[in-house]
Each structure stands twice: as C-alpha cells, then as structure tokens.
Amino acid sequence: MRTHPTEGSDVLVIGGGVIGLVTAWRAARRGLSTALADPEPGGGAARVAAGMLAAVTELHYGEETLLGLNLASARRYPSFAAELEEASGQDIGFRACGTLAVALDADDRAHLRELHELQRRSGLESEWLTGRECRRLEPMLAPGVRGGLRVDGDHQVDPRRLAAALLTACER
C-alpha cells in the first residue's frame, strides 16, 4: 500500500485515522492497489480517545438501530483484534475486561439509573452496583462514589496502539 496517492491505484482513501486505516488495510488485503492520503496518518482522534468499546454503556435514547450495529461490531471485535495483531506483530491493548460506569454525585446517579432502565428495556445485560460494590471492584475509586453500572460485555482497546498497528499493517 502506498501512503502517497498516485495514479493507477484501485482505491484512494483520504484520511488515515482508524476508520481510513481499517478501510485501506481491508482493501489492500483484498488485493486492491490502495493509496492513502493523509499528512499525518495514524493520528487523528485516536490520539486522545479513551478506547471504550461500549455499545451498552453508551446507549442513548432513539439509537436502537445504531445499537444493533454496535453490538454486531462488538461481537466481531475479538477476532478483528487477533487478526490485526497477527498482521502487524503489535499488541493493540484489547482487553475483554467489562466496563464500570460510576456516579460521582446525585445527578450522575439519576442519569445512570435511567440508563440502566433503558438497557433493561432493550434486553441488554447490565447490573446496578452500590458505591461500596463499585469500590470493591475498583479500590482506587473515590470514597464518595454513589453507585454505578457494571457491564461485563463492554470492553476496551488502546486507541494509540490500535492506530499504530493499523499503520504497520497497511504498510506491510
């Protein structure tokens, strides 16, 4: 794959953040001659993103269609991570560790309670924990934590490692 657009490529991807890099990698793997145009490939939002793979924790009202897509994507993530790590030889920091969203005050608590209700109505797995139960899981939490949501199916990746591995996979 070329990282400078040239004439004669089958595919030209403009923008080498994680989405553009995945697109270019996949296109190149399918045997297409692929060029990527970006003055700073592998940078973008991945430099500052948290890396939450949180289809359930980040559910919002009115996003049922997106939820289906997010859950399908989350199910495919472990095999995507394994394939990318093999192609790049780099660890992308994928951890199937579950997610804990905590409430620091009464407003947070009300918001998370509402989210929990929406998750249950949507048939999703999540568990309400007291502040004490949250701290038992994560002892570094502040003593004032008012409760939280445990979502065992939401995981994480290291976005900076992900972007670096994608860049390597693309170059290879």
Ligand SMILES: Cc1cc2nc3c(=O)[nH]c(=O)nc-3n(C[C@H](O)[C@H](O)[C@H](O)COP(=O)(O)OP(=O)(O)OC[C@H]3O[C@@H](n4cnc5c(N)ncnc54)[C@H](O)[C@@H]3O)c2cc1C
């Ligand atoms: C603070 C923060 C936290 C986040 N946390 C999460 C999270 O926990 N979980 C999650 O799933 N998502 C999270 N996101 C969102 C996620 O990081 C982005 O959705 C994702 O990185 C977007 O990737 P992208 O490739 O679409 O775009 P970008 O990362 O924005 O990449 C765009 C690329 O295009 C290039 N470019 C721009 N203009 C041009 C041009 N004219 N010509 C050529 N190239 C150009 C740039 O150099 C850049 O490399 C977070 C985002 C932010 C900002």
